[in-house]
Amino acid sequence: MTTHTDRRAIQVEGTVGESPLRPDGIAKLKGEFEYAQDLESEGMLWGATVRSPHASAIIESIDIAPALSIGGVHAVLTASDVPGRPSFGLEHSDQPVLAGDKVSFWGEPVAIVAAEDADTARLAAAAVNVVYREQVPLIDPEEADLRDEVFRRMRIRRGDQEVTGPVVVEGYYEVGMQDQAPLGPEAGLAIPDGQGGVDLYATSQFVHVDHEQIVASLGLRREAVRSHPTGIGGAFGAREDVNLHIHLCMLALHTNRPVKMVYRRSESFAGHVHRHPARMWYRHTANEEGQLLRVEARIVIDGGAYASTTAAVLANASYFAVGPYRCDSVSVDGVGARTNNPPCGAMRGFGAVQSCFAYEAQMDRLAEALDMDPLELRRRNVLATGDEMPTTGQLITTPLPTAEVIETLRAMPLPDVDRTSLPGGSGLTSEPKDVVRGVGYAIGIKNLGFSEGFDDYAQARVRLTPEGAVVETAAIEVGQGLVTVLAQIARAGLGISKAEVRHVDTSKIGSAGSTSASRQTQVSGGATLEASSRLRERILEQHQGDDLNDDGVWRSGALVVPMDNLTREVWEETVTFRHPATERPDEDGQGAVHADFAVAGHRAVVDVDPELGMVKVVRVDTAQDVGKALNPDSIQGQIEGGIMQGVGLAIMEELVLENGVIRNPNFTDYLLPTILDAPDVEAVLIEEDGSWGPFGAKGVGEPPTISSTAAVAAAIRLATGKQLNRVPIRPQDISLGDR
Amino acid sequence: MFALIVEFTLNGSPTTARVMSPGSALDVLRDELGVFGPKSGCEQGECGSCSVLLDGVVVCSCLLMAGDLQGSVVVTVEGVAGDQIHPVQTAMHEAGAVQCGFCTPGIVVAAVDLFEHNPHPTGEEIKEALAGNICRCTGYGAIVRALEGLSEAAAR
Numbered sequence: 105m106t107t108h109t110d111r112r113a114i115q116v117e118g119t120v121g122e123s124p125l126r127p128d129g130i131a132k133l134k135g136e137f138e139y140a141q142d143l144e145s146e147g148m149l150w151g152a153t154v155r156s157p158h159a160s161a162i163i164e165s166i167d168i169a170p171a172l173s174i175g176g177v178h179a180v181l182t183a184s185d186v187p188g189r190p191s192f193g194l195e196h197s198d199q200p201v202l203a204g205d206k207v208s209f210w211g212e213p214v215a216i217v218a219a220e221d222a223d224t225a226r227l228a229a230a231a232v233n234v235v236y237r238e239q240v241p242l243i244d245p246e247e248a249d250l251r252d253e254v255f256r257r258m259r260i261r262r263g264d265q266e267v268t269g270p271v272v273v274e275g276y277y278e279v280g281m282q283d284q285a286p287l288g289p290e291a292g293l294a295i296p297d298g299q300g301g302v303d304l305y306a307t308s309q310f311v312h313v314d315h316e317q318i319v320a321s322l323g324l325r326r327e328a329v330r331s332h333p334t335g336i337g338g339a340f341g342a343r344e345d346v347n348l349h350i351h352l353c354m355l356a357l358h359t360n361r362p363v364k365m366v367y368r369r370s371e372s373f374a375g376h377v378h379r380h381p382a383r384m385w386y387r388h389t390a391n392e393e394g395q396l397l398r399v400e401a402r403i404v405i406d407g408g409a410y411a412s413t414t415a416a417v418l419a420n421a422s423y424f425a426v427g428p429y430r431c432d433s434v435s436v437d438g439v440g441a442r443t444n445n446p447p448c449g450a451m452r453g454f455g456a457v458q459s460c461f462a463y464e465a466q467m468d469r470l471a472e473a474l475d476m477d478p479l480e481l482r483r484r485n486v487l488a489t490g491d492e493m494p495t496t497g498q499l500i501t502t503p504l505p506t507a508e509v510i511e512t513l514r515a516m517p518l519p520d521v522d523r524t525s526l527p528g529g530s531g532l533t534s535e536p537k538d539v540v541r542g543v544g545y546a547i548g549i550k551n552l553g554f555s556e557g558f559d560d561y562a563q564a565r566v567r568l569t570p571e572g573a574v575v576e577t578a579a580i581e582v583g584q585g586l587v588t589v590l591a592q593i594a595r596a597g598l599g600i601s602k603a604e605v606r607h608v609d610t611s612k613i614g615s616a617g618s619t620s621a622s623r624q625t626q627v628s629g630g631a632t633l634e635a636s637s638r639l640r641e642r643i644l645e646q647h648q649g650d651d652l653n654d655d656g657v658w659r660s661g662a663l664v665v666p667m668d669n670l671t672r673e674v675w676e677e678t679v680t681f682r683h684p685a686t687e688r689p690d691e692d693g694q695g696a697v698h699a700d701f702a703v704a705g706h707r708a709v710v711d712v713d714p715e716l717g718m719v720k721v722v723r724v725d726t727a728q729d730v731g732k733a734l735n736p737d738s739i740q741g742q743i744e745g746g747i748m749q750g751v752g753l754a755i756m757e758e759l760v761l762e763n764g765v766i767r768n769p770n771f772t773d774y775l776l777p778t779i780l781d782a783p784d785v786e787a788v789l790i791e792e793d794g795s796w797g798p799f800g801a802k803g804v805g806e807p808p809t810i811s812s813t814a815a816v817a818a819a820i821r822l823a824t825g826k827q828l829n830r831v832p833i834r835p836q837d838i839s840l841g842d843r
Numbered sequence: 844m845f846a847l848i849v850e851f852t853l854n855g856s857p858t859t860a861r862v863m864s865p866g867s868a869l870d871v872l873r874d875e876l877g878v879f880g881p882k883s884g885c886e887q888g889e890c891g892s893c894s895v896l897l898d899g900v901v902v903c904s905c906l907l908m909a910g911d912l913q914g915s916v917v918v919t920v921e922g923v924a925g926d927q928i929h930p931v932q933t934a935m936h937e938a939g940a941v942q943c944g945f946c947t948p949g950i951v952v953a954a955v956d957l958f959e960h961n962p963h964p965t966g967e968e969i970k971e972a973l974a975g976n977i978c979r980c981t982g983y984g985a986i987v988r989a990l991e992g993l994s995e996a997a998a999r
Contacts, residue, residue: 125936132944133932133951135880135920142879222874223863287884287892287945287979337882337945338979369885583943583980737939737985744982745942771889771977779973782983 115572115602116591120799123737126588127604128581139335140291140307145362148293149178151355152225152365153348154215154232155374156207159243159444159764161236163205166215171228176220178359180232183214185354188323192346194313196255199410199447201321201350207236209409209446210765211374218355218363241764245383245406245441255407256415258422258438260495260693267433269389269397273469277386277462278830280758281406282379282749284451285776286582288337289372290348293364294356301328302353303609307336309343309580312615321350322357329353333607339582340749341450342376344618345412373769377412377449378759380405380440382421382458388466389433394474394481398433399494401425403459405448407440412449414440419556420455422693426494427463428506428549428703429485434494436693444764450620452749453809456550461831464546464814468821478545478818483510487549487703489794496689498696503792505729509547509705512727512788518543519709519723519784527711527718529780534713541722542710544818548810552700552803553623557688560623560699563614564631566594566639567676570668572602572654573636579616579628581607584805585738586624590632592734593798597636599652614680622702622803623683625734626796631681633798639677643670684796700795704728704807706747706815708783712823717835721751721783721816728787731795731802739804743787746808752777753809754816758832851912853878854922860912868907869893872919880920880948884977891976894949895919901956903975920948923955930993931955938989942980950976954990963998966991 118124131137168180183190183204190204191197203214215232219225242248292306301324308314311331319329336343348365355363367375382405389398403421407414418440425436451457471478486506492499521541526534554560565576573594581587591603616628640652647665649657657665687695709723724747733739749757756775760767768774793800813831821828826841847862853876860875867886872878872895881904884892888903895904896918923929931954934940941947950973957964957972964972969990978986 123939126939126941128944129936129941130928130932132941132947133920133936134924134928135948135951137944138879139882139945141883142873144877221863223866285979287890287943287977288882289884336943337884338943340979366883369887583945585942741939741942741981741985744984745980746982748982749979770887771885772887776977776979778975778977779970779983779987782987785982785984 143293148362149218150222150225152229156212159241160239164235167233171231176224179218189320192317196411241444248441253442255440260436263433267398277384279382281381284340284342286338290367294352295362305334310618315610330609332609347375370769379451380448384462396431404439408445408447417455424456428487431494460548503794509727527720540823542819542823546811546814547705551698561682562616562627565678566635580619594636622805629798635677635679708815708819710819717838725786732800747812750812754813852916862909866909869904891949894952934989934993940985940989946978
């Protein structure tokens with residue numbers, strides 16, 4: 105395999121709490137960083153995928169002969185060619201590697217081809233003749249519920265279920281299907297090793313869980329397949345599930361040639377899971393002072409055709425259905441429906457986004473009913489350390505600075521009105537006199553790390569070399585800056601000034617778990633800190649030193665073992681870190697199901713032209729609970745990027761379905777925020793020691809997306825007086841929607 | 844499909860490439876010439892990841908027919924500074940304007956072009972110049988800070 109990666113400036117200087125520059129920054133800026141779509145290998149073939157044009161159909165026949173007859177085509181494989189387990193899945197192996205007797209969603213893979221070049225592969229894929237008998241697709245998640253087509257039901261009952269009160273607010277809310285839209289489409293290269301095994305370099309958030317599914321479906325022993333971390337263009341949840349991984353390995357093993365596959369954007373929309381659309385019914389009951397007496401919710405999310413992570417997403421939507429508020433009487437019923445819509449799974453925020461949109465709208469309506477300031481209502485109900493989670497009853501033992509988040513937001517200055525920057529742009533769209541400003545608040549909460557008894561761990565290895573520390577890990581860098589922060593942690597743990605993170609394949613290190621659930625800084629960071637600290641202790645102990653730095657081992661102010669001598673021995677330490685164990689819930693959804701929590705709040709300022717329905721998000725300010733800010737600049741980057749995705753869901757991003765078919769699988773019709781849509785952002789990081797992450801750090805990736813959508817929606821409601829119970833809010837919802 | 848030969852100047856060097864019509868200039872750069880700086884993100888000119896300078900104008904190379912490369916002068920991200928690091932690249936690095944980096948080559952090309960024509964752009968001018976480049980990671984804040992900082996430094 106050729107490599108284009110620039111190895112300059114890969115070491116990280118700077119310890120925790122500083123913001124050293126990214127070690128891969130210059131390579132990325134010069135176009136030299138190697139992404140999965142840039143990989144090449146001698147004698148490489150190109151793969152392509154035949155996909156279902158129907159959301160539901162019986163496969164009557166597949167004729168591969170027309171494809172095979174095209175010059176340069178080396179293989180056309182179908183379901184009967186899958187050597188091992190015919191299906192895969194993150195939680196349940198229910199998704200066919202290739203559809204056999206039926207297809208269950210639009211875009212489902214039916215056959216795969218390998219050819220001399222990409223164009224020939226695509227031509228061959230188009231030449232495979234699949235005869236379908238169309239079925240009526242099941243597209244309504246509530247109908248699926250009635251038919252008992254569900255992946256999971258959640259039932260949460262806490263406290264006295266007969267509680268009533270004087271102030272009752274009810275509402276129905278919907279969230280549309282958002283796409284992660286990582287800028288780098290799915291891509292990979294599989295290289296046969298000549299001994300019946302294969303090396304895979306493909307876009308992934310979790311190479312070890314890919315590996316498990318790949319070896320099962322290939323029917324190979326674990327050692328025969330090596331899954332390598334590789335450069336990827338963003339993820340946001342879209343790369344937790346297998347898509348092209350098994351296909352690439354099958355084609356490489358079948359042809360005994362390296363095979364590369366790159367999804368086009370339209371295929372990428374069919375090739376990965378999406379954020380679950382949700383329908384939510386809520387009833388909040390409070391007393392005259394605004395104290396929440398009871399919260400009832402019914403939450404239906406559409407999991408689409410296959411399980412993916414629907415069970416866990418539903419659990420999150422349900423566990424965080426009340427938000428960061430105290431309440432002693434709670435009832436939540438959740439449904440994760442199975443339909444013929446595209447499969448949904450992980451996306452940044454993972455269920456907590458959907459319910460936050462609903463409960464924060466409810467809190468605003470409750471405030472209105474009580475004639476109370478919305479922040480004051482929230483302040484009167486804040487959930488804090490030492491409280492019980494309103495849904496699960498779990499005692500909150502780590503810091504939860506909900507009150508600080510609210511007070512910080514309240515104190516942040518508001519921007520002036522800028523009549524030169526109007527909704528719809530600075531042209532002739534809106535008249536300044538028609539523009540109304542709205543200011544909305546929302547607070548969100550989410551778990552960190554995996555929950556419900558999942559054995560959540562990460563392995564990392566730290567080695568001391570003459571050039572500095574080396575951290576070996578399979579934890580995926582998706583752009584968030586893990587390569588920087590793990591090096592900072594290793595430096596801090598060892599007490600030396602240089603460290604480098606090296607990604608190694610599944611045969612060389614244990615699992616780091618997924619780069620998801622805001623978990624890698626805490627879990628892989630925890631493993632890195634423990635490994636580097638233990639290594640330092642062992643070195644000092646063996647050489648009876650009292651300090652270790654770049655020069656070597658010191659004792660009583662004298663250098664006793666210079667670094668060159670020290671590193672003639674192999675000094676390395678491998679640690680598997682586990683976060684505090686969690687429990688499975690009982691039949692009422694009660695139990696200590698979560699390892700940690702983070703809270704964040706957003707204040708959105710919008711300018712709206714109510715007649716034209718145009719919105720400009722002027723500013724989104726935030727306060728976020730981060731535990732300890734290990735790299736403040738990286739956190740700022742997570743916050744600004746997460747807010748932008750939250751704004752996208754609030755006003756423009758939705759996959760539109762018609763009979764299970766995605767109508768806008770491209771960047772022309774699936775609208776993404778541009779630099780002209782970006783609000784100004786001021787972020788306050790709230791640090792409070794006490795979490796189990798390294799140096800008290802909490803995960804920071806998801807909280808920026810939880811409540812930013814809800815805050816923007818609240819601001820638009822305030823500006824327009826419209827109900828706006830569904831996101832994304834479209835221009836016609838504003839101009840024509842119900843008051 | 845048929846092959847034709849195009850001759851053009853790529854990052855300062857005379858270049859000859861075989862073109863499989865109806866391919867795009869991006870296909871030629873990546874698949875024929877192994878120039879991987881320009882990225883393929885959407886194939887329809889929406890994301891700007893494939894941006895290059897064509898005769899001094901920023902274009903999405905995915906929208907440019909391969910045959911139109913004939914006789915042109917093309918600069919990709921690899922060519923904006925050669926072995927050196929362009930001030931735009933330094934500013935973006937130091938401001939934390941790179942996360943996954945997939946949009947970065949296109950943004951560098953667009954920003955280099957902006958500063959070439961306007962050494963002291965205002966914030967609004969920076970946003971106008973980058974309106975054709977989608978970044979999914981950063982929320983654009985650090986990119987704007989990087990380039991505003993560069994503009995201020997140039998003004999001093």
